[in-house]
Amino acid sequence: MAKIIEVDTEGLRAWIASAKRTLTTENEALAKLIAALDGPLGIAFGEAVRLIKGASGRVVVTGMGKSGHIGRKIAATLASTGTQAFFVHPAEAGHGDLGMIGRDDVIIMISNSGETAELRAILDYAKRFDVKIIGLTSRAESTLSTLSDVSLCLPDAREACPIGMAPTTSTLLQLAMGDALALALLEDRGFNAAQFKTFHPGGLLGAALTHVREIMHKAPRLPIVAPATPMAEALVIMTQKSLGCLGVVDDAGKLIGILTDGDLRRHMSRDLIDLMIADVMTSTPRTITSDMLASEALEHLNSSKITALFVVDDENRPIGLVHVHDLLRQGVK
Template identity: 85%
Template sequence: MAKVIEVDPEGLRSWIGSAKRTLTIESEAMARLIQALDGPLGRAFGEAIRLIKQGSGRVIMTGMGKSGHIARKIAATLASTGTPSFFVHPAEASHGDLGMIGRDDIIIMISNSGETAELRAVLDYAKRFQVKMIGLTSRADSTLSHHADVALCLPDCREACPIGMAPTTSTMLQLAIGDALALALLEDRGFNAAQFKTFHPGGLLGAALTHVKDFMHKASQLPLVAPTTPMAEALVTMTQKSFGCLGVVDGESGELIGIFTDGDLRRHMSRDLIDLTVSDVMTRTPRTIVSDTLASEALEILNSTKITSLFVVDDKNRPVGLVHVHDLLRHGVQ
């Protein structure tokens, strides 16, 4: 059984006060970073994008300590958004991992001070073999800034750490500019959701990026009837198909012209319902989707319109499939 810890109100206020001070310092630094993009940092950012676009290799991220952790995350973001990238540990680089860096690659080296000793081997290798390098640092007068082909110099902001030692604000800014690089490259190449799914096939994200065509019901499974079908016959079809709805198709064109649902059945329940035809009680111009609709978008439509099924139609409005809310939930779409 978990131990219950009593929280002193005064202690809680102190903790919250500390959190607010940290977030205030970091938000102020973020505002300065945004402003800096209107100056030299913005021009350097553009040069970095140009350098990466022109390169035929991969983006090699490297950094030591906390900057190394940020470099790993940026490499993962770049790779998942269409820019091939991986992390090389600078300490391992001088023990053989320099061989992982090709001459067509682009190195992004992160060092807050720009003087991190462990980066020397990678820096010397880049200069020796003329590998293009982008430096990400907070010091414009550093060794890294002087030797980099492009220097992304972040604004000098105080760390949120009250003793000014633990990298906090500086690593947040490094991560932010890394995200900005990755997303600028994504937007520039027109990277879309379908491509994104290729790199994220698993988990909830993969499920949300699935298209309805991947699991919609098709062909003989579809509950379709003609508008002249007697309701007695239509209700049998509706029960057999078990989707809680019927699609009404034109006999000549095959176009979907209406839908009849469990809700319509309740609204039209009367003694003479059996004597009517489907066209007498159907809802005209039903909501539909196409087969390339993302599963997450289909679920949003179902939730917002408070319906349980959607017919999937082709470019001539002919039904080619049906997706039920249970199908989406079963595949993990949220």
């Protein structure tokens, strides 16, 4: 028997109130960030996108403490969306990691105060070798903002922390600005789902971004017959192919019908074996193309409440078949 846990109702109310205060504060800060893009921040944002887009090197992201954690996420998002990027820890930079930064790179340097001492080694190195810097800070008069080639100065927003100390709202704005940069670059270059899958081959993302052509059954596995095929013969072929259906093609090889388990049940009678498949099949079956994403194919199957779809070419000739079990085995959801 499951153990019943008593809920501290008064405590629960206090926790929920705290959560709402935090999210309200952070939501207000995001609204300020959106509004700021209509002013000087928007111009600076455009300059940052142009700087990264025009660089022949990579994007180097750096930051210390909580800003460093945000920096790692920004670098990962950039890299996964087609912009070559990596993170350099500022404390390690002065011990050899400066060699990772090339003169053709662009540095995104993150510091809420703009005065983080650990960033000094990278800052000095960048100015010495004319490596371009995009500063992400909350203080326009800070050292980082002043020395940056492009300063993304975030709007003044109080931390959600009740004592105003723990980085909360400030790191959220940093993360949001990093996402905005990554996605502006993604949209500018026309980055598509196929390219996205290249960087996400595993897990649910990889499964969802698989194309139908990669998993469909092909000849000689395709269950294909002519319309004049007797049902006795059709049932044998349907059993041998074990895909739960048969495609019916005309003399030109074009798909004109499909026979499914449902069709068999609807026409179940003692004289079924004596009929031709054309008498039992469903005409104008639903079809898909080979360049459709597996996730879209699953949606078609679910919405139509069917288990298999034929894949056709431009001439409506069947070139493959996808069964719902194939998609589920791939982890498509």
